[in-house]
Amino acid sequence: SQQGEEDPQALSIQEGENATMNCSYKTSINNLQWYRQNSGRGLVHLILIRSNEREKHSGRLRVTLDTSKKSSSLLITASRAADTASYFCAPAGGKLIFGQGTELSVKP
């Protein structure tokens, strides 16, 4: 299916460390998006990477996309306690379908 599958399901790190989350999908896509969801809130768009791009940066975020392996990764550098949230990838072929998410906990 087009749905992304995030890995790991949960990640716990110390403030200042880097956090890496992975996403795999099964069908061809036009772009892949990453979203963040703080507890009890809606999702917030973080970054969109198009299928012809291999890497994209936004502040402390770095996203890579490997269409041959149908995978993407999200790297958050120098993490902060405020980065504690669930992170979802959404491969977009026709419609946007979200995976189960990675729950990130950053401890001060």
Place this chain on the structure above:
Amino acid sequence: EAGVAQSPRYKIIEKRQSVAFWCNPISGHATLYWYQQILGQGPKLLIQFQNNGVVDDSQLPKDRFSAERLKGVDSTLKIQPAKLEDSAVYLCASSGRGGGQNEKLFFGSGTQLSVL
């Protein structure tokens, strides 16, 4: 700019009762989505509107769920009758020019529904 507005924020009902959720998208956004998010899972698309027409409602349980978007702006999602398994957060989202494949979604804070 104002974000996506949803109400109510919380709703508690008993099974077999009916409930309605309201969403006001970002001004000018043509595409509106309703997602259901069960605890511990990712959001699942229920229905997508383009202006006031339905683009995709393949995962909407049509025997109990209904949605409308009159005049292509506000939208309401209704459940009648509710079941225990409908307990979830109902998220509304909107996107800009036409729900194109390279657009990001803007989400509201959601309505948390508890069915007892």
